[in-house]
Each structure stands twice: as C-alpha cells, then as structure tokens.
Amino acid sequence: MTSRPAALSQTFPWIKTPLIVSAPMRLVSGHQLAVEVSKAGGIGFYGPGYDVDPVPGALRAAREAFALSDPAEVLPIGVGFLLWKAPLEPVLDVLRTYRPAAVWLFAPKDESQMQEWVYAIKSNAPGVSIWAQVGSLAEAQSIVQLDVDVLVLQGGDAGGHGISGRRGSVMQLVPEVVDMLGQRDGRGNKPLTVLAAGGIIDGRGAAAALGLGAQGVVLGTRLIASTESEAHARFRGAVVGARDGGSGTVRTRLYDELRGTGDWPEQYDGRAIVNDTFQDDVGGLSKLRNKELYDKAREAEDWNRLTMFAGTGVGLVKEVLPAGEIVEEVRREAVEVIERLGKVYA
C-alpha cells in the first residue's frame, strides 16, 4: 500500500505532495481562490453550488488565468456542485465546454440521484475526474458501487453542510473507510483515492490525516480567511477572531431555516459559528421573530446575526493570507511534522 496519490498525479500532473485540496465552498470559493490553490500545487475547487449561471464566465476567467488558449486543454481546477438543487444538463454543458479537471459531487437528494449524475458525467464528459463527498462508512460503502475516482471523507468537525445525525470525526471515518476499501481493492476493483476533510487547518491536521490513511487533505475553513475568498470581510474577520472552535461552532439547520436555504434535504445540516441568532433560539426566541431580526441584520450587514459556516478548527485560523501561501505553508508544515515525528519516534 502506498499513500502517494499515484493515480491522482496522472490526472493532476501539477500537484505536489502532501496533496492539499480546497473545498468548493458556496459563496466563498470563487474561481480565483481555486486558481491560486492549483497554482500552488494543490487542487483548487470553485464552488458554484447549485447556481450554474455564473459558471461559464468563471471558468472562462480561470482558463485565462492559466493562459489556456487551446480549448482541448484541461483546466487545472475542479468545480463542486450540490446535487439536490443543481440542474444536471447545464452542468454537463459546462463540463464539456470548459473542461475542468474534476467535478466534486455532494448532497444528492438520494442515492439514485448520485448514480444518475455519475453515469451522466461518465458519458458526457469522460475526461473529468469524479469526486464524491461522503460522511459515514455506510455512505462510502454505497458510493463505491459507482465508478468514482476520489472519495472525500468528511468528518463531523467540518464546517458547512454535511450529513446530519450521529457522526464522528476523521479519526474514525478515515481508517474505517480505508479498511473497507482495502478489502474491496483486494478483490480486483479499481483503487480509490481517499481524502480527509473536516478539522484540518494547518500542517498538524494534515499530517494527522495522512497518518490516518488519507492520501491528501481538504482545507475549507482555513481558506475562508484567504485573500481570494469571496467571504465578506466581516466573516473572514470572525474566522480569524474565533477561539475554542469545538464549543464555538454548532451543527444546526437553524441558520438554513432563517437565511432562506431551508430547502436543503432533511438529511443534511451545517456547522457554523455560534452567534446571536443561535443563542436567541436557544433562549426561546420564536423562529418568526428571529427571522425578522435575521433579515434586518442582512440589510444592516450585522454579522453578529448572519450565518458564518465554519468548522471546529476555526479557532486555529490566525490570519488572512493569500490562498497560495496557505497551501504552501500547510504543505511545508505537514512535512516538518512528519520529519519531527520521524526523529522522535522512528
């Protein structure tokens, strides 16, 4: 068994190890963030979510950023879609036309929708690396029936949306899935690349995830606080200012209900920074009144009430840096941690 993502380095020849990937965070991960992550040797993901209208323009701009003139050339970033609300046909169009290297699929209404998307992308845009995000061993067991290339294993520490209900962290999820895949791969199946997401902020978290058996790591919360992030300055400031992210964030559907994204399927919730909106709800404020206050806060840009999706690692984010520097720093730190562990224990 090797942990070097050999298959990945063929599809993504620019990547450096340890592999750092940026999560396709809706309203945060624009194409500029994705471009800078890939330029730094990671794999950047632009996250339109379910709104396909801006995608052609964003991917054209990304192609320009890489000075790609040949339309046959692959665009070295990925794009992430939320299946429950994204329209499949327009997505297939942009994949065919703008040739992003990868597509990140998450949040299907049900298993059959994930299957439909994977088959459609295989048929219509066969060069695209298909990534699927899962949050449990059961989900991973289901998804490996499909022909995907990369499994993103999201632990419960992650910010933003994930499966709701009882969950552990990557500490358990990554080894359990790696063991399951090991048994499966031994039966002649195509080896899958496994990446860890959720709670990884710096080189320590990255080294930990690699130790657990992941072949690369995903940064989300850390990159909210990047220069190229599309998050509001107040949101970025809150991420930098937060401490004690275990108690300072919460997994809830409340924020979705109040901000107008309550149409997420019921099997998902989202982790975000605890704020006045949440505290008032705990204190017994009616949803109706809370929604009024939310809407006013939105007009007034009062970020003490607005939703800021972030993971438990938010307390470890100390400053806003260019995304490329963050990727290089985490990669360098991870190697330093691995070298230190080797000196002390090996």
Added chain:
Amino acid sequence: MTSRPAALSQTFPWIKTPLIVSAPMRLVSGHQLAVEVSKAGGIGFYGPGYDVDPVPGALRAAREAFALSDPAEVLPIGVGFLLWKAPLEPVLDVLRTYRPAAVWLFAPKDESQMQEWVYAIKSNAPGVSIWAQVGSLAEAQSIVQLDVDVLVLQGGDAGGHGISGRRGSVMQLVPEVVDMLGQRDGRGNKPLTVLAAGGIIDGRGAAAALGLGAQGVVLGTRLIASTESEAHARFRGAVVGARDGGSGTVRTRLYDELRGTGDWPEQYDGRAIVNDTFQDDVGGLSKLRNKELYDKAREAEDWNRLTMFAGTGVGLVKEVLPAGEIVEEVRREAVEVIERLGKVYA
C-alpha cells in the same frame, strides 16, 4: 519544542515511546488491566471511579503483581477518580499508603473542587503525578492555573463520560491547547505534558494524535476488548462486532438516567453504543417504561438494552487481545505509520 515526554520518563521510567496510556474506565479498567498496560511499557490506569472501598485490595494485588516488597517503592500504575462523587480523604489515604505513580482526576462538580483535590494531593501525597482530563480549550485554560503534571485532552469521539454540549474532536482540541500552552510555557511556567484521548484505536490514530502535537495517547474503547478488561463478555463482543462507530454510538444522558447513575452533574454526558434502549427512546417510549425494561434486561443480562459506553472508534476494534499485546501492537503500528509517512512525504 520536543514531543518526547521527557518529564514523564523521569516519573515513569519504564515507559516506551510512543507512549500509550490506558484510560481509567469505571467497571472496565481493573487493576489487572492497568498492570498489563504498564508492564508493556505504557501507563496503565485502574478506574475505581468513586468507589474507594475496593481500592486498597486492588492496589495491594497490583503491588504483588509487580513483586514490590518495599512499601516506599512507587507502584507503576495510576488510579482514576471521578471527583463529583469520590470521597477525598479516603483517596488521600490510599495514595499515601499504596503509592500509585499517578492519579487521574476527572469530572469535578465545579472548578473549586478540582482545585481542592489538586492542593490536597500535592500536600498529602507529593510524589503522585497529577493528571487532569479536560474536554475544551476553556477547561484547559482553567486547569493550567493549577499545578498539574499531565493534561489529558479528551475529544468528542471518546467513549464514556465527558463534558456535554458542543464539542469537536482531538483534531482541533489538541492543536488549540498546545498553542495555548506554548504561549504560557514561553512565560516561564512549568511545561505540561499533553495526551490525546478520544477516537484512538490503533497505530493510525496514535500517529495522528502525535502529529497533532500530543506527547502520548490514551486508549479506552480498544481496551474494553482486552482479555483483562472487566467488561462483561457480551459488552466485549458488542465492541468487537460494532461497525460505523460515528453513527453507531451516541452522546447522551439517557443511559445514565436509566441505569441509576443519573446523579452525574449536569455538565457531563456519555458516549455509548446505540441500542434498543436508545432507539425506543427516540421512538417515543416513556422514560418510566424504558426504565422498567432496562431493569428487566439487567436481570436477564440482555445486552441489547444495557449500557455499553464506547467511542466512535468502536468500529475499528476487530478482536479481543491481551492488553499488553494491544499496547505493543499500537506502539509498533504507530512507528510503522510514522516511518511510512517519512518515506512518502519527507
């Protein structure tokens, strides 16, 4: 900064690195389990919890197991107490008389009780290494005001009792506390040893925790499935049989309420395997009826209803082994993981 537990190896000269510690699990960690862990180069903890009556007998037996004849010689295991219910004076007596190497303090009624215990032990049994278990950065910041030797950082993946409410895993808790201590230690304070607990089952989890900055790791759930564990055979069987521990365990106070340990202070809950008792509660069964069923199940030894505290890593436990073999295996695996990481990434 070094991760080798230098201070620890003076107090615990028999330990091997990476350091593996066994958690003082009430009703699971008897003195025999603790003895085998220490004999294997770890630090074993006997877990009487709050019942001091059996402690003298157990510690005498442990002294015999190490063939200690000189009463001045330190007994190379630790003992863990649950402060909210344990009587301080009898604990001080057994620490003075039987000289365990360490005492693990957890679950005070409030901060002042932890302070009272630390001061009393320092005064009455000054040779005992004082370990304190915390579950958040805020708790860690509070506890470093006291003169303790080891901080056990318990992430939300852990089985058994811990602080209730919003929590992350060791992925966030360990780096946050290490950073906090780094700033503190830089101001001339006594360096503290930091251990990680929660979700660590094998060498992968151990290597991950060391990468996060811990100087050693604590095994709990893994050792329920040890030969020397005092857990019922059906409980051990359930631990070995469990899969998908993220969804298969739950943090709740329900089990305490039904099994007669509902007097735990309200700031604590416990993670345990999801069973019929829990599912029936979710399904709307009254607490009263559920309690009747629980009591009947206890008489009938029906473990589909009885409480089995275990962490999210329970799905990774594959077999019952002697505790000493488990410690040696995890230590060897951790080094193998670190060596593999070095070859691939450093």
